[in-house]
Amino acid sequence: MHRVSELIRVMHIMGHMMGGGVEATVMNHYRHIDRDRVQFDFVVDSDSTVVPREEIETLGGRVFVVPPYKKLPLYSSACEKLFREQKPDIVHSNINALSVFPLRAAKRAGVPIRIAHSHSTANPGEHAKTLVKNVLKPLSKLYPTHLAACSKYSARWLFGDKAVDEDRVHIIKNAIDLDKFSFNPRTRSRKRAELGVTDRQLVIGQVGRMCFQKNQVFTLNVFAEVLKQRPDAVLVFVGDGPMRADVEAKIDMLGIRSNVRQLGVRNDVNELYQAFDVLMFPSTYEGLGMAAVEAQVSGLSVMASDQVPAQAGIIGRLVSFLSLDDASKWVAMLVSTAAVGNRSDEIDEVRSQGYSIDDSAEEMCAWYEHLMATTGVNA
Template sequence: MPVIRVAQIMGRMMGGGVEATIMNHYRHIDHSRVQFDFIVDDNSTVVPREEIESLGGRVFTVPAYKHLPAYLKALRTLFAEQKPDIVHSNLNSLSVFPLSAAKKAGVPVRIAHSHSTANPGEKAKTAMKMVLRPFSRVYPTDYAACSNFAARWLFGDRLVDAGRVRVMKNAIDVDRFAFDKTIRAAKRAELGVDATQPVIGQVGRMCFQKNQLFTLDVFAKVLERRPDAVLVFAGDGDMMPQVRERIHALGIERSVRVLGVRDDVNELYQAFDVLAFPSTYEGLGMAAIEAQASGMSVVASDQVPDEASIIDGLVRFLPLDRKDAWVDALASAEPTDERADERDAVRAAGYDIDDSAARLCDWYETLVRKEGAAR
């Protein structure tokens, strides 16, 4: 069978969880069977072009989807020229746009992938999602989602119950997250933290969804109980200025480390004592999976799907209107050089990247064969 070319529609790449999921699979997939092309918006800030090209892939830049006529024209032209076997769109409800262009260009296999949900607090974005959601079944030939919850939110119960949606978990290289005392000591020294200080970590884009401003308000209260506590943010995004302003307004600059986008998140988990995960909505929550692989506890909002809890006792869900409970939970974190090895449990739950990449490769080949047989 010829090598299958898959056009991965990435939108604006900013070093977030969706990009990490697709890149994880790309690193581990059999490139003699499947190759990816990454279609990214021209306002992307974190595009691992060198790595993609070293693995045989390509990067194509198109106008941002907010410039819709130019975006659609560029995609139609690109698809007509490159003739991908599959277009796999990772834009949630916005997938209607690239998949409509793919259909017009005659792309035979078109996958819509649901990575997230919505929250009423994000008014404009949620309104757009609700308008587009009924069209999520118009242009795809096939469907994927990071969780059952995300699948039902975008595609509806009927498709899910009929077995039409493939759950593609946010798989990781589990061994990279194994707890290591030596790495812990080195990273804490890098952060200027001693062995006795509790470290609260949060990993994710700086945006409404990830809710860093909530974490800062809670952390200011944690400091009243634990003056030596430290909060570490890893990630970047449009709300970075607001995050920095809130840190200054609360007067907690000395206790907060803002690291930006990092390529050593797996090592940062070793330095943390608890992961704060107060998302306003999630399709699953990749950071929670990574934290559990490192044996670390997670305090998550009740807007995170239950499917994110895979290790008994490591994930605690709390409502966002109970800041006092968040303060109690985060303030109780204690530094320790001992953690259980949870890697086998994470693998057993279906989050091993080697297995997931192999199954994705098989799925792509099945779809292409099915389409070829139907012609």
């Protein structure tokens, strides 16, 4: 039986790291967890493009590189070998339906506590991806000893209604460092100057990986229509990903290059929210939507698709849910949006809904300790 005074080592399975929201959530918890009680290590695929190795190692963690999961036999054997050598107390997998593979390796290696964490859902439009997810979903409860999810919506998608209704899924919210996102008019002025926009120009932002899920091409189609009525409007993309070339091609095809700023992966997203007048969030599917939560802390209006869980609308007056089938409504709302430089932040309201990273990190720490105290070594 584990003694609470001992340091718990948790090995987080991250898959292909490239600066996305799931990685931000795990790193947020890692920065704020009591590392005298719990220490994280990270297992990343060799084709990862954004791995914060220096920060992880400064905080006392380690980064282990394995072959990409697309090379499944190599990936599985490398994971099993790693788990046998390092003997982590807990393996916590963050790769949704694909968690079946590292958790199978963890079980074979004798890891006593194995957590499958659902951060997302699926969309029929991603045919190949959704097929793989649907094949793997029935196996999702085969190898983990415990289940976790960012929301009940994503929990039901991967683990099924019964597991949720029986309270067998531990909810870990996409919590954030709320103070970082508090609104500051001086920050707004400085970031807008960096973007080359005036106080009165409409600035539309989108934060997220450039991929089918985040739907940047839809944003571009809408924005092209907005420019017909607001020709000085500016669209800012933050993020990178597999569809960047498609986004570039679309910008050129629409002839709107001078009105679009592509910033790539940034570490000042909290300040960029303050420069925006509205956040576009037209996802084709979401487990919750971290960017939407962050935006609301700084009092930023969010236009989200109706494929984003209602749970993401923490501040009701700030979030609008619109159908992806009716682009004209998106255009009309954006055209009527004013540049507002004196908005207020919503830290207290967001904290009351359980999104404070300090509270969430302590809760996660206590959960790990509870698992260690109550789980037998032969699970």
